[in-house]
Amino acid sequence: MTEQPATATVPAWVVAHRADVVDLFVYVVVLNLAVEHVPAVISEGFTLSLLTAALLKVTLELVILLKGLVLARLRAATTRRVQTTSAVMLWVVAAGSKLVVLWLIDIVFGGSVSLGGFIPVTLLVLVLLMSRSAVRRLLYGAPALEEG
Template sequence: MTGQTRPRRRPLRAWVVVDPADVIDVFVYVVVLNLAIQYLPAVISETFTLSLLTAALLKVTLELVLLLKGVVLARLRGATTRLAKATSALMLWVVAAGSKLVVLWLIDVVFGGSVSLGGFIPVTVLVLALLASRAAVRRLLYGKTDAN
């Protein structure tokens, strides 16, 4: 390899774009998830490491769900006919309910029996607690929520 220069490697930071709020969200999710594990018998994680990985998976999944919900809400707000409004409202309901089933399925596929978020009702309560905690911490730290 004489006379050739090797391509310059970029640091990992150049490849991964992470907002500090996203890191804080994962920590908030870990706290809420571990409180759920402690107080809800249906929510189980065998180790802290698994709860940390579960929180990261929940963060990614919920970000995608919120993005999809935003698209559906924009479609609902832009709808001009009753049929379009009804279809968009139905899509919003499907995203809201279906996302909980997707979360349960992903947890089962990725972690198997090592992590359980219970059923539809416990995971719905957990997701609502995660999103409320996330909003509260963002308001505390940044003075705003996602809506601002």
């Protein structure tokens, strides 16, 4: 897909970050489906769902970045000690990120939004990331999965 110049109707940031905008839409859809079908997931309105999706987008991007750094360290490890430390760090990031998501949602939205507990938020995050990947593959093809 070729880059098209930004026009007066489409801000340059949106054109430059179109994958992020698509991710946000995907997150809103998945989150609202979870609100509708998973009793533990609660949002008091669409605006809160949109804001929650934006918070999830930013948080998950940071977690993906952090996991990438830890994985690079694990792959570059030359000693058993560094491998073990990196593997533990990877587990801490993977598990801890779900707790951070729950904490952030609670701090920012209080009782107006709930993603359930550790298991529901873990499943939600997995579905969010799988949906994001599937939509990116559909729209941009396999090479563009790293976009955004």
